[in-house]
Amino acid sequence: MTLIDLFFCALALAAAVPVLVLAAQVVASLPPLRPAPMAARRPSLAVLVPAHDEAGQIAATVAALRPGLGPGDRLLVVADNCRDATAVAARTAGAEVVERHDPERRGKGYALDAGYRHLARTGLPETLVVVDADCALAPAALDRIARLSAALDGPVQAAYRLEPPPQASSALRLATFATVVKQIGRPLGGSRLGWPCGISGTGFAVPTRLLATVGLANGHLAEDLKLGLDLALAGHPPRFCPQAEVTSALPAGAAARRAQQTRWEHGHLSLILPYAGRLLRAALHRGDARLAAMALDLCVLPLVTLALAEAGLAGLALAWWALGGGAGPLLITAASLAILVLALCLAARRWGRGLVRWQDLAAAPRLVAGKAGILARFAVRRQTDWVRTERAGEGPTMG
Structure with missing residues (x-):
């Protein structure tokens, strides 16, 4: 040879x-999901909703979250570099609001940092739950991940399900299937193997004291994945909670889907080299196999x-x-x-x-061509600036 x-x-x-x-x-992941008992103690919590130009739906998000709050809990919306009435709509719906204006430092990480710092100044609860402005987290799911996070004293990620729009095309159904496997199937299988999971950016809970060990303020395209990796390196790998589900609509427009996929994939690819080696070295140094599992999971494209x-x-x-x-x-x-x-x-x-359906496979070549284009752009001119995903009925929006 x-x-x-x-x-x-x-x-x-x-x-x-x-x-x-x-x-x-x-x-x-193949065996059916079984009910799990609820953790006993419910911590004090704050729900943090980062929002950029979400005036059209922030009121509905706030209204859906409020029933899950207990006495002393807080619901904080960070209106981040908004050019619309997001802040007014959130206040009218009953949320506490922080407005952030810094066009030079754009991205969800900066919004999370602004919300965390506001809570630290005004009374930090035990647990922080992050929910995106275009997502729905049922009160029971909010309660479950908050309790589990307190019981484990670590980060907990809910199952993040992206729903296809009505009359979805074959390509969109295939894309939805791929996201279900990525956001639910793989984390569920990994949790059954005793592995940690990544953070999906919405529907996660973390003890607030742990946030002092990581840096939230960053404009990385995959700030959610990065946060989970940083927490793992700090000694707190996230755990998956399949019994709690957070849902959002998959973008219906081809341009919006392409922008979302580009942000996710370029962000993911840019983290593999910096973090896989660090996780493996930390796993060997600390004798913690969970970190090695996270490194391997990170390398799955x-x-x-x-x-x-x-x-x-x-x-x-x-x-x-x-x-x-x-x-x-x-x-x-x-x-x-x-x-x-x-x-x-x-x-x-x-x-x-x-x-x-089997006939949806006819759209696979188009899906493959789109992915090939995303990979080619990563090799030639990768995306580095955060771009807000276009919502249904909107025109393209930069954020």
């Missing part, structure tokens, strides 16, 4: 690791992106074999692709039932 063969084999084996992690998570990467590597291995190279890389990549296809079929059976 030549040195080039050894290099290709090592590369193929490294690329197979995320596939094996995904397969393990999918298999562990979104489904279509992962499939593209594996298929591309298999194509290279096939070309090398056809040119007279060894068969080892081709065998490894072929096995990896087979495991990935099997994992996707199992995931579709468990998480795609009632959501995707």
Whole structure:
């Protein structure tokens, strides 16, 4: 075996690791979800809602959250660089409001930091719950994640479900399936394996004392994922709570979906190199396997992106074999692709039932082309500025 063969084999084996992690998570997620007892003690809490130009729906969000509040709890809306009546609408609906104006420091991380600092000045509760302005978190779910966070003394993430709009296209149904696997299926499987989960940015609870150990004020595209990784490195890996669900609508417009996917994927990809190594080193240094699990989970790309990467590597291995190279890389990549296809079929059976149909696969090439464009832009000119996702009925909005 030549040195080039050894290099290709090592590369193929490294690329197979995320596939094996995904397969393990999918298999562990297959059994039905069982009810879980509610943790006994309910901490004092504040619900923090970062909002940028959300005047059209902030009142409904506040109204949905208020029934879940107990005596002494607070509901704080951070109207962040708003150009509309978000602050007025939130106050009218009964929320406490902080207005932040700093166009040079844009992004959700800065809004979270402003809200946390306001709470610290005016009376910090035991637990902070973050809910995005376009999401719905039922009172029972709010209560559950707050209690579980207090019981574990650590961050807790609810199951984040993105709902497709009525009469969704095949491409949109496939995209919805992919997000369900990413936000619910994989975290559920990981939690059953004893692994931590990432933070999805909405519907999470964290003891406020832990926030002093991490920096909230940043404009990173994936500030939610970054926060979960920072908390893990500080010794507090987030846990998943599948019995609590936070919901939001998947953007119906193609441009809005592309903007959202670009932000998520560029943000995720930009965190892999800085954090995977740090997590593995911390896992070895502290003897904490949970951090190693988070590093492996971080390296699992979104489904279509992962499939593209594996298929591309298999194509290279096939070309090398056809040119007279060894068969080892081709065998490894072929096995990896087979495991990935099997994992996707199992995931579709468990998480795609009632959501995707066989005929929806006809839209897969269009979905793959879109993902390829997102990856190409990451390699050539990656997105670094936070862009607000366009809501239904709006025009494109920068934030």
